[in-house]
Amino acid sequence: MTAINSSFPASSASVLEARALTCIRGERELFSGLDLQVFAGQCLHIRGENGVGKTSLLRLLTGLTSPESGEVLWSGHSIKEEASEYHNKLLFLGHRDALKEDLSAIENLRLYAAIDGITLSEQDAFASLWRFGLKGREDLPVNCLSAGQKKRVLMARMLTRGAQVWILDEPFNALDTHAVQELQDLIAEHLRGNGLVVLTSHQPLAIPGLRVLDL
Protein backbone atom coordinates (compact mmCIF):
# COMPACT_ATOMS: atom_id res chain seq x y z
CA MET A 1 0.00 0.00 0.00
CA THR A 2 1.26 3.46 -0.78
CA ALA A 3 0.47 6.50 1.26
CA ILE A 4 -1.10 8.75 -1.35
CA ASN A 5 -3.53 10.39 1.04
CA SER A 6 -1.78 13.42 2.45
CA SER A 7 -3.01 14.99 5.64
CA PHE A 8 -4.86 18.26 5.48
CA PRO A 9 -3.91 21.25 7.59
CA ALA A 10 -5.57 20.98 10.97
CA SER A 11 -7.11 24.40 10.99
CA SER A 12 -10.23 24.87 13.02
CA ALA A 13 -11.76 26.48 9.95
CA SER A 14 -12.30 23.15 8.18
CA VAL A 15 -15.97 22.75 8.87
CA LEU A 16 -18.91 21.97 6.66
CA GLU A 17 -21.97 23.67 7.96
CA ALA A 18 -25.61 23.84 6.96
CA ARG A 19 -27.92 26.49 8.36
CA ALA A 20 -31.70 26.24 8.35
CA LEU A 21 -31.86 24.19 5.15
CA THR A 22 -35.26 23.66 3.60
CA CYS A 23 -35.68 21.29 0.71
CA ILE A 24 -38.79 20.97 -1.44
CA ARG A 25 -39.07 18.34 -4.15
CA GLY A 26 -42.11 18.72 -6.34
CA GLU A 27 -44.93 19.68 -3.98
CA ARG A 28 -43.52 17.97 -0.92
CA GLU A 29 -41.40 19.53 1.74
CA LEU A 30 -38.72 16.97 2.57
CA PHE A 31 -37.19 18.79 5.52
CA SER A 32 -37.02 22.31 6.85
CA GLY A 33 -34.84 24.21 9.28
CA LEU A 34 -32.12 21.57 9.13
CA ASP A 35 -28.85 22.54 10.82
CA LEU A 36 -25.71 20.48 10.80
CA GLN A 37 -22.00 20.84 11.37
CA VAL A 38 -19.28 18.42 10.40
CA PHE A 39 -15.74 19.14 11.55
CA ALA A 40 -12.48 17.82 10.17
CA GLY A 41 -11.93 14.26 11.38
CA GLN A 42 -15.65 13.54 11.67
CA CYS A 43 -17.94 11.33 9.67
CA LEU A 44 -21.65 12.07 9.47
CA HIS A 45 -23.86 9.10 8.69
CA ILE A 46 -27.26 10.18 7.37
CA ARG A 47 -29.97 7.60 7.87
CA GLY A 48 -33.61 7.47 7.03
CA GLU A 49 -36.27 5.67 5.04
CA ASN A 50 -36.36 5.68 1.27
CA GLY A 51 -37.59 8.98 -0.13
CA VAL A 52 -36.97 10.93 3.06
CA GLY A 53 -34.48 13.20 1.34
CA LYS A 54 -31.04 11.75 2.03
CA THR A 55 -29.79 12.14 -1.54
CA SER A 56 -31.41 15.57 -1.79
CA LEU A 57 -29.55 16.65 1.34
CA LEU A 58 -26.23 15.40 -0.07
CA ARG A 59 -26.82 17.27 -3.33
CA LEU A 60 -27.56 20.42 -1.38
CA LEU A 61 -24.29 19.98 0.51
CA THR A 62 -22.36 19.70 -2.77
CA GLY A 63 -24.03 22.77 -4.24
CA LEU A 64 -25.43 20.86 -7.21
CA THR A 65 -28.87 22.03 -6.15
CA SER A 66 -29.83 25.16 -4.25
CA PRO A 67 -31.92 24.97 -1.10
CA GLU A 68 -35.35 26.54 -0.95
CA SER A 69 -34.03 28.52 2.00
CA GLY A 70 -30.98 28.39 4.23
CA GLU A 71 -27.36 28.07 3.20
CA VAL A 72 -24.40 25.74 3.15
CA LEU A 73 -21.04 27.03 4.37
CA TRP A 74 -17.54 25.68 4.00
CA SER A 75 -15.07 27.16 6.50
CA GLY A 76 -17.50 29.97 7.14
CA HIS A 77 -17.92 30.95 3.48
CA SER A 78 -21.00 30.27 1.40
CA ILE A 79 -20.29 27.47 -1.08
CA LYS A 80 -22.15 29.45 -3.74
CA GLU A 81 -19.81 32.39 -3.45
CA GLU A 82 -16.57 30.44 -3.18
CA ALA A 83 -17.60 27.57 -5.39
CA SER A 84 -14.25 26.93 -7.03
CA GLU A 85 -12.42 26.86 -3.71
CA TYR A 86 -14.96 24.45 -2.25
CA HIS A 87 -14.98 22.22 -5.34
CA ASN A 88 -11.21 21.99 -5.03
CA LYS A 89 -11.66 20.27 -1.69
CA LEU A 90 -14.75 18.25 -2.56
CA LEU A 91 -15.31 14.74 -3.81
CA PHE A 92 -18.92 13.76 -4.43
CA LEU A 93 -19.88 10.24 -5.45
CA GLY A 94 -23.53 9.90 -6.37
CA HIS A 95 -25.45 6.70 -6.88
CA ARG A 96 -24.50 6.69 -10.54
CA ASP A 97 -20.88 5.73 -10.89
CA ALA A 98 -19.87 8.42 -13.44
CA LEU A 99 -17.38 6.03 -15.02
CA LYS A 100 -17.08 5.90 -18.79
CA GLU A 101 -18.03 2.35 -19.78
CA ASP A 102 -15.88 2.32 -22.92
CA LEU A 103 -12.75 3.48 -21.15
CA SER A 104 -10.54 1.36 -18.91
CA ALA A 105 -10.22 1.82 -15.16
CA ILE A 106 -6.86 3.50 -15.49
CA GLU A 107 -8.11 5.83 -18.25
CA ASN A 108 -11.04 6.82 -16.07
CA LEU A 109 -8.69 7.63 -13.20
CA ARG A 110 -6.40 9.69 -15.42
CA LEU A 111 -9.35 11.55 -16.88
CA TYR A 112 -10.71 12.51 -13.47
CA ALA A 113 -7.24 13.56 -12.32
CA ALA A 114 -7.11 16.02 -15.23
CA ILE A 115 -10.65 17.27 -14.64
CA ASP A 116 -10.07 17.64 -10.90
CA GLY A 117 -6.83 19.49 -11.58
CA ILE A 118 -4.54 17.13 -9.67
CA THR A 119 -1.29 15.60 -10.83
CA LEU A 120 -1.45 11.84 -10.65
CA SER A 121 1.64 9.80 -11.37
CA GLU A 122 1.24 6.52 -13.23
CA GLN A 123 2.71 4.74 -10.23
CA ASP A 124 0.12 6.16 -7.82
CA ALA A 125 -2.72 5.45 -10.24
CA PHE A 126 -1.76 1.79 -10.59
CA ALA A 127 -1.00 1.44 -6.88
CA SER A 128 -4.46 2.73 -5.98
CA LEU A 129 -6.15 0.24 -8.31
CA TRP A 130 -4.02 -2.62 -6.99
CA ARG A 131 -4.86 -1.73 -3.42
CA PHE A 132 -8.52 -2.42 -4.14
CA GLY A 133 -7.93 -5.74 -5.86
CA LEU A 134 -8.03 -4.61 -9.47
CA LYS A 135 -4.59 -5.89 -10.39
CA GLY A 136 -4.69 -7.29 -13.91
CA ARG A 137 -7.93 -5.45 -14.68
CA GLU A 138 -6.52 -1.94 -15.12
CA ASP A 139 -6.83 -1.99 -18.90
CA LEU A 140 -10.20 -3.67 -19.20
CA PRO A 141 -13.07 -1.45 -20.34
CA VAL A 142 -15.19 -0.61 -17.32
CA ASN A 143 -18.25 -2.31 -18.86
CA CYS A 144 -16.40 -5.62 -18.42
CA LEU A 145 -16.24 -5.06 -14.65
CA SER A 146 -18.90 -6.12 -12.17
CA ALA A 147 -20.88 -3.56 -10.16
CA GLY A 148 -18.67 -4.21 -7.13
CA GLN A 149 -15.50 -3.81 -9.16
CA LYS A 150 -16.74 -0.48 -10.51
CA LYS A 151 -17.18 0.61 -6.91
CA ARG A 152 -13.57 -0.40 -6.32
CA VAL A 153 -12.49 1.87 -9.17
CA LEU A 154 -14.35 4.64 -7.36
CA MET A 155 -12.52 3.77 -4.15
CA ALA A 156 -9.26 4.18 -6.06
CA ARG A 157 -10.53 7.58 -7.16
CA MET A 158 -11.33 8.52 -3.54
CA LEU A 159 -7.79 7.60 -2.60
CA THR A 160 -6.12 9.56 -5.41
CA ARG A 161 -8.40 12.60 -5.47
CA GLY A 162 -6.83 14.25 -2.44
CA ALA A 163 -10.08 15.96 -1.45
CA GLN A 164 -10.73 16.91 2.14
CA VAL A 165 -14.51 16.65 1.98
CA TRP A 166 -16.06 13.39 0.85
CA ILE A 167 -19.78 13.30 0.20
CA LEU A 168 -20.80 9.75 -0.61
CA ASP A 169 -24.25 8.53 -1.59
CA GLU A 170 -24.74 4.87 -0.64
CA PRO A 171 -21.05 3.99 -1.01
CA PHE A 172 -21.55 0.50 0.43
CA ASN A 173 -24.02 -0.70 -2.20
CA ALA A 174 -22.95 -3.69 -4.27
CA LEU A 175 -19.84 -4.29 -2.17
CA ASP A 176 -18.96 -7.70 -0.73
CA THR A 177 -18.22 -7.97 3.00
CA HIS A 178 -14.48 -7.75 2.45
CA ALA A 179 -14.82 -4.62 0.33
CA VAL A 180 -17.18 -3.07 2.89
CA GLN A 181 -14.41 -3.46 5.44
CA GLU A 182 -11.85 -2.02 3.01
CA LEU A 183 -14.03 1.02 2.37
CA GLN A 184 -14.58 1.56 6.10
CA ASP A 185 -10.80 1.39 6.56
CA LEU A 186 -10.34 3.89 3.74
CA ILE A 187 -12.83 6.27 5.36
CA ALA A 188 -11.19 5.86 8.77
CA GLU A 189 -7.81 6.60 7.19
CA HIS A 190 -9.27 9.72 5.57
CA LEU A 191 -10.66 10.90 8.92
CA ARG A 192 -7.29 10.40 10.62
CA GLY A 193 -5.76 12.61 7.92
CA ASN A 194 -8.14 15.40 8.95
CA GLY A 195 -10.67 14.71 6.24
CA LEU A 196 -14.38 14.86 6.74
CA VAL A 197 -17.06 12.57 5.36
CA VAL A 198 -20.81 12.79 4.91
CA LEU A 199 -22.44 9.59 3.73
CA THR A 200 -25.74 7.80 3.49
CA SER A 201 -26.07 4.10 4.10
CA HIS A 202 -28.66 1.62 5.30
CA GLN A 203 -26.19 -0.58 7.15
CA PRO A 204 -24.63 -0.03 10.56
CA LEU A 205 -21.08 1.27 10.29
CA ALA A 206 -18.05 0.82 12.52
CA ILE A 207 -16.01 3.93 11.87
CA PRO A 208 -14.32 5.89 14.65
CA GLY A 209 -15.61 9.46 14.92
CA LEU A 210 -18.98 8.51 13.45
CA ARG A 211 -22.04 10.66 14.12
CA VAL A 212 -25.51 9.75 13.03
CA LEU A 213 -28.23 12.02 11.68
CA ASP A 214 -31.70 10.53 11.39
CA LEU A 215 -33.84 12.31 8.85
Add this chain to the structure above:
Amino acid sequence: MNAFIAIVHRDLLLVMRRKSEVLTALFFFVIVTSLFPLGIGADTALLRKIAPGVIWVAALLSTLLGLQRMFAADYADGTLEQLILSPNSFTALVFGKIFAHWLVCGLPLVLLAPVIGIQFDLDAQSLKVLMAALLLGTPVLSLLGSIGAALTLGVRGGSVLMSLLILPLYIPVLIFGAGAVYASSVGLDITGHFSLLGALFILALAFVPWVSANAVKIAIE
Protein backbone atom coordinates in the same frame (compact mmCIF):
# COMPACT_ATOMS: atom_id res chain seq x y z
CA MET B 1 -6.47 24.39 -19.94
CA ASN B 2 -5.41 20.87 -18.98
CA ALA B 3 -8.98 20.00 -18.20
CA PHE B 4 -10.09 21.40 -21.57
CA ILE B 5 -7.56 19.20 -23.39
CA ALA B 6 -8.50 16.22 -21.21
CA ILE B 7 -12.19 16.53 -22.06
CA VAL B 8 -11.51 16.91 -25.80
CA HIS B 9 -9.17 13.92 -25.65
CA ARG B 10 -11.73 11.89 -23.73
CA ASP B 11 -14.56 12.64 -26.15
CA LEU B 12 -12.40 11.75 -29.14
CA LEU B 13 -11.30 8.54 -27.41
CA LEU B 14 -14.94 7.61 -26.73
CA VAL B 15 -15.78 8.23 -30.38
CA MET B 16 -12.89 6.00 -31.47
CA ARG B 17 -14.19 3.22 -29.22
CA ARG B 18 -17.66 3.54 -30.66
CA LYS B 19 -17.23 4.59 -34.25
CA SER B 20 -20.67 3.65 -35.54
CA GLU B 21 -22.48 6.64 -34.06
CA VAL B 22 -20.26 9.17 -35.80
CA LEU B 23 -20.02 7.29 -39.06
CA THR B 24 -23.82 7.28 -39.22
CA ALA B 25 -23.90 11.07 -39.32
CA LEU B 26 -21.16 11.27 -41.94
CA PHE B 27 -22.75 8.61 -44.14
CA PHE B 28 -26.03 10.45 -43.84
CA PHE B 29 -24.34 13.57 -45.22
CA VAL B 30 -22.71 11.69 -48.10
CA ILE B 31 -25.84 9.70 -49.01
CA VAL B 32 -28.29 12.60 -48.89
CA THR B 33 -26.06 14.83 -50.99
CA SER B 34 -25.46 12.01 -53.48
CA LEU B 35 -29.15 11.29 -53.91
CA PHE B 36 -29.85 14.69 -55.46
CA PRO B 37 -27.59 14.34 -58.53
CA LEU B 38 -28.92 10.81 -58.98
CA GLY B 39 -32.54 11.88 -58.73
CA ILE B 40 -32.30 15.00 -60.85
CA GLY B 41 -30.14 13.55 -63.58
CA ALA B 42 -27.44 15.12 -65.72
CA ASP B 43 -28.80 18.66 -65.86
CA THR B 44 -25.52 20.30 -64.82
CA ALA B 45 -26.85 23.86 -64.87
CA LEU B 46 -29.61 22.94 -62.43
CA LEU B 47 -27.23 20.91 -60.24
CA ARG B 48 -24.78 23.80 -59.98
CA LYS B 49 -27.63 26.05 -58.95
CA ILE B 50 -29.03 23.84 -56.20
CA ALA B 51 -25.64 22.57 -54.93
CA PRO B 52 -24.98 25.19 -52.21
CA GLY B 53 -28.44 24.82 -50.69
CA VAL B 54 -28.49 21.04 -50.79
CA ILE B 55 -25.02 20.65 -49.33
CA TRP B 56 -25.69 23.14 -46.55
CA VAL B 57 -29.05 21.64 -45.62
CA ALA B 58 -27.47 18.19 -45.50
CA ALA B 59 -24.69 19.60 -43.30
CA LEU B 60 -27.27 21.10 -40.88
CA LEU B 61 -29.17 17.83 -40.62
CA SER B 62 -26.10 15.65 -40.14
CA THR B 63 -24.80 18.01 -37.43
CA LEU B 64 -28.17 17.61 -35.76
CA LEU B 65 -27.80 13.80 -35.77
CA GLY B 66 -24.65 14.01 -33.66
CA LEU B 67 -25.95 16.66 -31.27
CA GLN B 68 -28.12 14.37 -29.19
CA ARG B 69 -24.97 12.60 -28.06
CA MET B 70 -23.23 15.75 -26.87
CA PHE B 71 -24.48 15.72 -23.28
CA ALA B 72 -26.94 12.82 -23.06
CA ALA B 73 -24.47 10.03 -22.23
CA ASP B 74 -22.65 12.15 -19.63
CA TYR B 75 -26.00 13.09 -18.14
CA ALA B 76 -27.15 9.48 -17.89
CA ASP B 77 -24.05 8.14 -16.13
CA GLY B 78 -23.58 11.07 -13.75
CA THR B 79 -20.41 12.43 -15.36
CA LEU B 80 -21.96 15.87 -15.85
CA GLU B 81 -22.35 16.23 -12.06
CA GLN B 82 -18.65 15.47 -11.68
CA LEU B 83 -17.78 18.04 -14.33
CA ILE B 84 -19.86 20.70 -12.57
CA LEU B 85 -18.12 19.88 -9.29
CA SER B 86 -14.68 20.16 -10.90
CA PRO B 87 -12.56 23.05 -9.60
CA ASN B 88 -12.04 23.98 -13.25
CA SER B 89 -14.48 26.27 -14.98
CA PHE B 90 -17.49 24.28 -16.15
CA THR B 91 -17.87 26.65 -19.11
CA ALA B 92 -14.39 25.64 -20.31
CA LEU B 93 -15.31 21.97 -20.01
CA VAL B 94 -18.53 22.50 -21.95
CA PHE B 95 -16.54 24.38 -24.58
CA GLY B 96 -14.24 21.35 -24.76
CA LYS B 97 -17.23 19.14 -25.47
CA ILE B 98 -18.46 21.51 -28.18
CA PHE B 99 -15.00 21.59 -29.75
CA ALA B 100 -14.82 17.78 -29.72
CA HIS B 101 -18.26 17.65 -31.36
CA TRP B 102 -17.06 19.96 -34.12
CA LEU B 103 -13.88 17.91 -34.67
CA VAL B 104 -15.99 14.80 -35.08
CA CYS B 105 -19.14 16.08 -36.82
CA GLY B 106 -18.11 19.37 -38.44
CA LEU B 107 -14.55 19.08 -39.67
CA PRO B 108 -15.18 15.89 -41.70
CA LEU B 109 -17.96 17.72 -43.56
CA VAL B 110 -15.48 20.42 -44.57
CA LEU B 111 -13.06 17.78 -45.83
CA LEU B 112 -15.77 15.81 -47.64
CA ALA B 113 -17.25 18.89 -49.29
CA PRO B 114 -14.99 18.94 -52.40
CA VAL B 115 -15.86 15.33 -53.20
CA ILE B 116 -19.55 16.08 -52.79
CA GLY B 117 -19.19 19.29 -54.80
CA ILE B 118 -17.78 17.46 -57.82
CA GLN B 119 -21.04 15.50 -58.06
CA PHE B 120 -22.80 18.82 -58.51
CA ASP B 121 -20.32 19.94 -61.19
CA LEU B 122 -19.03 22.86 -59.08
CA ASP B 123 -15.89 24.53 -60.43
CA ALA B 124 -12.65 24.78 -58.44
CA GLN B 125 -13.35 28.33 -57.26
CA SER B 126 -16.80 27.40 -55.90
CA LEU B 127 -15.38 24.32 -54.18
CA LYS B 128 -12.86 26.49 -52.37
CA VAL B 129 -15.56 28.93 -51.31
CA LEU B 130 -17.78 26.02 -50.20
CA MET B 131 -15.00 24.61 -48.02
CA ALA B 132 -14.18 28.00 -46.54
CA ALA B 133 -17.85 28.71 -45.81
CA LEU B 134 -18.27 25.31 -44.16
CA LEU B 135 -15.09 25.85 -42.16
CA LEU B 136 -16.51 29.06 -40.77
CA GLY B 137 -20.12 27.85 -40.54
CA THR B 138 -19.90 24.36 -39.02
CA PRO B 139 -18.41 25.59 -35.71
CA VAL B 140 -21.44 27.88 -35.42
CA LEU B 141 -23.67 24.85 -35.97
CA SER B 142 -21.93 22.92 -33.18
CA LEU B 143 -22.03 25.91 -30.85
CA LEU B 144 -25.70 26.77 -31.38
CA GLY B 145 -26.62 23.10 -31.31
CA SER B 146 -25.10 22.70 -27.87
CA ILE B 147 -27.75 25.04 -26.48
CA GLY B 148 -30.47 22.77 -27.81
CA ALA B 149 -28.70 19.66 -26.54
CA ALA B 150 -28.36 21.23 -23.10
CA LEU B 151 -31.93 22.52 -22.90
CA THR B 152 -33.47 19.17 -23.84
CA LEU B 153 -31.42 17.10 -21.37
CA GLY B 154 -33.59 14.61 -19.58
CA VAL B 155 -36.67 15.53 -21.62
CA ARG B 156 -38.57 12.63 -23.09
CA GLY B 157 -38.60 12.84 -26.88
CA GLY B 158 -35.87 15.42 -26.55
CA SER B 159 -34.36 14.89 -29.98
CA VAL B 160 -37.47 16.03 -31.85
CA LEU B 161 -37.86 19.02 -29.56
CA MET B 162 -34.20 19.84 -30.05
CA SER B 163 -34.58 19.86 -33.84
CA LEU B 164 -37.51 22.26 -33.54
CA LEU B 165 -35.51 24.51 -31.22
CA ILE B 166 -32.28 24.49 -33.14
CA LEU B 167 -33.14 24.42 -36.84
CA PRO B 168 -34.64 27.94 -36.83
CA LEU B 169 -31.42 29.20 -35.21
CA TYR B 170 -29.45 27.65 -38.08
CA ILE B 171 -31.25 29.74 -40.70
CA PRO B 172 -28.75 32.66 -40.76
CA VAL B 173 -25.82 30.28 -41.17
CA LEU B 174 -27.68 28.52 -43.97
CA ILE B 175 -28.49 31.77 -45.77
CA PHE B 176 -25.00 33.24 -45.66
CA GLY B 177 -23.16 29.93 -46.10
CA ALA B 178 -25.14 28.85 -49.14
CA GLY B 179 -25.28 32.47 -50.35
CA ALA B 180 -21.49 32.71 -50.42
CA VAL B 181 -21.16 29.66 -52.66
CA TYR B 182 -23.94 30.85 -54.96
CA ALA B 183 -22.46 34.36 -55.18
CA SER B 184 -19.07 32.93 -56.07
CA SER B 185 -20.53 30.73 -58.80
CA VAL B 186 -22.22 33.70 -60.51
CA GLY B 187 -19.18 35.91 -60.03
CA LEU B 188 -20.47 38.24 -57.30
CA ASP B 189 -18.52 39.60 -54.34
CA ILE B 190 -18.41 37.14 -51.42
CA THR B 191 -16.73 39.21 -48.71
CA GLY B 192 -20.09 40.31 -47.28
CA HIS B 193 -21.23 36.74 -46.75
CA PHE B 194 -17.99 35.80 -45.10
CA SER B 195 -18.00 38.84 -42.85
CA LEU B 196 -21.46 37.94 -41.62
CA LEU B 197 -20.54 34.28 -41.14
CA GLY B 198 -17.46 35.42 -39.22
CA ALA B 199 -19.57 37.73 -37.07
CA LEU B 200 -21.97 34.87 -36.28
CA PHE B 201 -19.02 32.68 -35.37
CA ILE B 202 -17.48 35.25 -33.03
CA LEU B 203 -20.80 36.02 -31.36
CA ALA B 204 -21.55 32.33 -30.85
CA LEU B 205 -18.02 31.68 -29.57
CA ALA B 206 -18.33 34.47 -27.03
CA PHE B 207 -21.71 33.61 -25.54
CA VAL B 208 -22.77 30.07 -26.34
CA PRO B 209 -20.41 28.06 -24.07
CA TRP B 210 -21.58 30.10 -21.12
CA VAL B 211 -25.26 29.74 -22.06
CA SER B 212 -24.95 25.99 -22.58
CA ALA B 213 -23.06 25.51 -19.33
CA ASN B 214 -25.85 27.25 -17.44
CA ALA B 215 -28.53 25.29 -19.30
CA VAL B 216 -26.79 22.07 -18.26
CA LYS B 217 -26.63 23.23 -14.65
CA ILE B 218 -30.37 23.89 -14.70
CA ALA B 219 -31.01 20.42 -16.14
CA ILE B 220 -28.90 18.84 -13.37
CA GLU B 221 -30.88 20.62 -10.65
